[in-house]
Amino acid sequence: MNLIVTGCAGFIGSTLVDRLLTEGHQVTGLDNFSTGQIRFLEGALERPNFRLVEIDLLDHDALPLAFVGGDVVFHLAANADVRFGTEHPRKDLEQNTIATYNVLEAMRTNGIKKIAFSSTGSVYGEAEVVPTPEDGPFPIQTSLYGASKAAGEGLIAAYCEGFGFQSWIFRFVSILGERYTHGHVYDFYQKLKADPSRLPVLGNGKQRKSYLYVQDCVDAILLAMEKATDKVNIFNLGVDGYCEVNDSIGWICEELGVKPKLEYSGGDRGWVGDNPFIFLETNRIQSLGWKPKLGIREGVIKSVKYLRENEWVFEARK
Numbered sequence: 001m002n003l004i005v006t007g008c009a010g011f012i013g014s015t016l017v018d019r020l021l022t023e024g025h026q027v028t029g030l031d032n033f034s035t036g037q038i039r040f041l042e043g044a045l046e047r048p049n050f051r052l053v054e055i056d057l058l059d060h061d062a063l064p065l066a067f068v069g070g071d072v073v074f075h076l077a078a079n080a081d082v083r084f085g086t087e088h089p090r091k092d093l094e095q096n097t098i099a100t101y102n103v104l105e106a107m108r109t110n111g112i113k114k115i116a117f118s119s120t121g122s123v124y125g126e127a128e129v130v131p132t133p134e135d136g137p138f139p140i141q142t143s144l145y146g147a148s149k150a151a152g153e154g155l156i157a158a159y160c161e162g163f164g165f166q167s168w169i170f171r172f173v174s175i176l177g178e179r180y181t182h183g184h185v186y187d188f189y190q191k192l193k194a195d196p197s198r199l200p201v202l203g204n205g206k207q208r209k210s211y212l213y214v215q216d217c218v219d220a221i222l223l224a225m226e227k228a229t230d231k232v233n234i235f236n237l238g239v240d241g242y243c244e245v246n247d248s249i250g251w252i253c254e255e256l257g258v259k260p261k262l263e264y265s266g267g268d269r270g271w272v273g274d275n276p277f278i279f280l281e282t283n284r285i286q287s288l289g290w291k292p293k294l295g296i297r298e299g300v301i302k303s304v305k306y307l308r309e310n311e312w313v314f315e316a317r318k
């Protein structure tokens, strides 16, 4: 199989690439290195079954050539940052919706009909039902990121109906682990490195969030694609639980051996569009035989350890 991975140099994309290469697939990775890191591809680039194409998915005309010979597309490239959406409203639309449209068109040009898509639990906005199932009430969007991903999901489903595509749409909670380069552990680590005596915290620290370890996420994606056979297959991916931001701060500080004074900005959320309670129901993926191997605490600690051993990422992601 010739598999195409967009966002191949990113946190999750590069982890997926390594797994696919180990399984013996031919992989073509696409990335524009806006947030991706060439160092994440060091292992992949040494393998004969990997081909890297440096390309911007917004380059609609150039894209079809990069997809020649592909069988399945894993579309992970995106603006993966939720928090700063209102500072640049066009970015989510371009990077997450228009880029997805361009990917679908490049697939259509090349007769590729299978797509896996990294969506997000943010599409549920502030869900009325928690834990939130895939088929809960149609969500009202509360972030530009979530809205742009929901639009991407919509386009993919419409291509399934209109052009005979088959899709696997994954709504992840926040992901943790090796190559972690954005998110709350990253932010807290960076702040504590600058000043271990105090830690500014957005909100009141009582926000409840769910997380998933990156290798468990990749396991779930591959299992679902092997076993789920509907035209549009939608899966929540997350662990069976959640923690408070304060719990996570405790684990991070313990791991770093620091005792900072916690300075809360106050309020029940970190920023406009921040969902104070994210917890996804994962019965659907679990019914296929998947179970996460790591819990949230272990994922947080793995992320801290990774950052401690790879402080270069802070410079690289500036």
Ligand SMILES: NC(=O)c1ccc[n+]([C@@H]2O[C@H](COP(=O)([O-])OP(=O)(O)OC[C@H]3O[C@@H](n4cnc5c(N)ncnc54)[C@H](O)[C@@H]3O)[C@@H](O)[C@H]2O)c1
Residues within 6 Å of the ligand: 006, 007, 008, 009, 010, 011, 012, 013, 030, 031, 032, 033, 034, 035, 036, 037, 055, 056, 057, 058, 075, 076, 077, 078, 079, 080, 081, 095, 099, 118, 119, 120, 121, 171, 172, 173, 174, 175, 176, 181, 183
């Ligand atoms: N990390 C999480 O907690 C999380 C949670 C839910 C969903 N997701 C989704 O998973 C996917 C991967 O996220 P990640 O955490 O690995 O993010 P990331 O920023 O590490 O990876 C995204 C990759 O896409 C590339 N990219 C972005 N725009 C591009 C473009 N126009 N053309 C080509 N390449 C482009 C970046 O350079 C980067 O390598 C994203 O779609 C994200 O929305 C991530």
